[in-house]
Amino acid sequence: MRHASPQPAAAVPPVRTPRVGRDSPLFVGSLEKGLRVFSAFDDTHRALRLTEIAAVTGLDKSAAQRFTHTLHELGYLRKDPKTKHYRLAPKVLELGFTYLRTDNLVERATPYLLEAHKRTEETVNLTELDGTDIIYVARVPSRHQITFDVVLGTSLPAYCTAPGRAMLAFMPDEQSRSIAERSNRIAYTDKTITDLNALAAAHARARRDGYALVSEEFSPGEISIAAPVLDFARQPIAAVNMAVPMSRWTLQMIERKLVPVLMETAQAIARSEGGTTDLPPLRRTRLPQVKRASR
Amino acid sequence: MRHASPQPAAAVPPVRTPRVGRDSPLFVGSLEKGLRVFSAFDDTHRALRLTEIAAVTGLDKSAAQRFTHTLHELGYLRKDPKTKHYRLAPKVLELGFTYLRTDNLVERATPYLLEAHKRTEETVNLTELDGTDIIYVARVPSRHQITFDVVLGTSLPAYCTAPGRAMLAFMPDEQSRSIAERSNRIAYTDKTITDLNALAAAHARARRDGYALVSEEFSPGEISIAAPVLDFARQPIAAVNMAVPMSRWTLQMIERKLVPVLMETAQAIARSEGGTTDLPPLRRTRLPQVKRASR
DNA sequence: ATATCTCGTATTGTCATTCAATACGATGAT
C-alpha cells in the first residue's frame, strides 16, 4: 500500500461494486474453496499432506485443515493414519459419473460413435465445450489400444485442437473471437496457430469444409479431425473427433476414408436430437413436493 | 440445521458434546450442503429447477439459490436461460476422473483385468469398498455388450454383492459385522441373505474357498463371483469381480473356467503391489513450498 | 380478463459460522 491517500478518513470507494458473479452475496466462498481441494490432486500429485494441499490450493493451513477434515468426514478423501497423506476416495467417482448418466447427448451419441468406430477401426471421441476448453465426454477406444482409458474428463485448450476448432468455427464470430482471446495461447508445437487473425482464417476454412483438420498443432505426429454437432438453432453443442498418427495415415487417406464417416456421424447425432430441444415438459401439473429415496 | 431444535429456553444440553466428526468446529457445513446439490441429480433427475433442488436436497429455497448460483459460477452447473433448468456441466467429469488417474491400484490392476478378460471373454470389474457400499473403479466390458459403459462410479450394497462379500469375508470379524449391521439389508430377491448370522456363515465359506460366489441375491438370473485383493497385511483393499448370466453359465462351468482366472488375477494384482506399501517417499528433503502451473 | 398461485431473483439485517492466529506435541532432520 502506498501512502494513505490524502483524502479525509471516511472515503468510501467511489466505484460501484458490481455485486454480480463472484461478488454477489449469493456466492458461497466456502464451497469454492472446498472444491479447490479436489483440484490439488492429479496424476503427479496423488497423495498430499496437509501443508502441500495448503500450498497448492493457496489456502492457509487453517483453511486447508478445515476443508480436508470436512471432505474426509464426507468420504471424499482418504487419509493414511500413518503417513497423514490424503488421497481421493472412490466416492468422488460418483460425482463425475452422474454427469455421464444425466447427459442426454452422451446417451444419444453413443450408438453412432460405436458405429463410426466399427467402420474405421479408429478411436472416436465426443467432446463438449467448457469455457475455453474442450472436455472429452465419450470415447470408443481403438482396438489396438492396450492401456485403459482415462481420457474421459480430460480437458484441453479449444483453440488448438480439432474439436475446439470445429465448434468455434460454427459459432458467431464475436463469440469464437472472445474464446480465442481469453485462451492462453501457447505454441505447443511450431505449427500451433496462436495469432487471432490466423485462427479466424482457420475457422473460416473449417466452416466452409464442414469439419476441422488440425495437424500437429497440439501433439507432434498426430492429425486430428472433428465435425461439430449442431443443435436446432445451428449452434455447436459438441464435436465428434478422431485423432490418428501420421505414421499410419496420410491426408488423402484421411479425407477419403475418415472424413465422410466423421461428418455422417456428427450429422446423425444432431438429427437424433429430433424435436426435443432441451427436455420434454416432464410435469405440467403442480409440483408434488418431490421426495426421493435416500439411495 | 441452523435453527436450534425447539428445546426449552435456557436448557443447555447436559450431554458432553463430542466435538468430533461433523460436530467438530473444523467441519464446514457449507461445503457439505454444496456437495449435496450434486447428489440431487441422477439418471431420472437430469434437469432440475431451483425448487426441485431445494426439495430433493432438503435445503430451503435461499440456500438452494446460493449454492446453485455458486456452482453455476464455478462452471459445474449449466442453466438453461429459458426454462431455468439446472443440469450438470461436463466440468464435473474432471472431479471424478482425477480419481482414476490418482489411484495406484486401478493403474496397476488394469493390465491384469484385460488379461482376465481375454482369457474368459467376460466382463471383469474391479471394486473398492466405501463404507457399506462397493464402488466400481475399473471395468473391462464384455465384447458382446453394446451399450456404453456407465457402470464405473456406481455403488451397490456390499452385503449382497459378490465383491462386497469377498472383501467382508477377509477382514476382521467385528469389522465385517459392523458393516453388515450398518447396512440397510433389503431383500432384493428371495435369495438375498439379510440375517446377520447367515451372512457370517457366508463369509466363513468365502474365506475358506478364497472367493465369494453370490447367486441371484441382487439381480435375478445372475451369478457373480469375486476374489479379494489383499495388501501386505492381508487386508482386503479391493475385489476382482465377474458377473455372468445363468442362461449361459452353470455353476460347474463357473468353477472350472472362471474361478481359476479370477483368483489368479486377484493374486497377481496383489503381488504387483510389491514393496511399496502406500507411496514411495517422494521427498526426503525440506518442502520447497510447492508451486504448480495453473493448468 | 382477472385472480391466484408458484417460481426465480434480488435485498437486507442479524448472528451463527467460518475464519485465522496461536499453542502444543510429535516427528524427523541436522
Place this chain on the structure above:
DNA sequence: ATCATCGTATTGAATGACAATACGAGATAT
C-alpha cells in the same frame, strides 16, 4: 541435543453465510 516442520486442537472475533422477505414474471384456474 537442537531446531524445524508438521498435524492437531482451541478460541476470540468479525466476516460472510444465513433465511426471511419482497417483487415481478409466467402459468393456471376461475
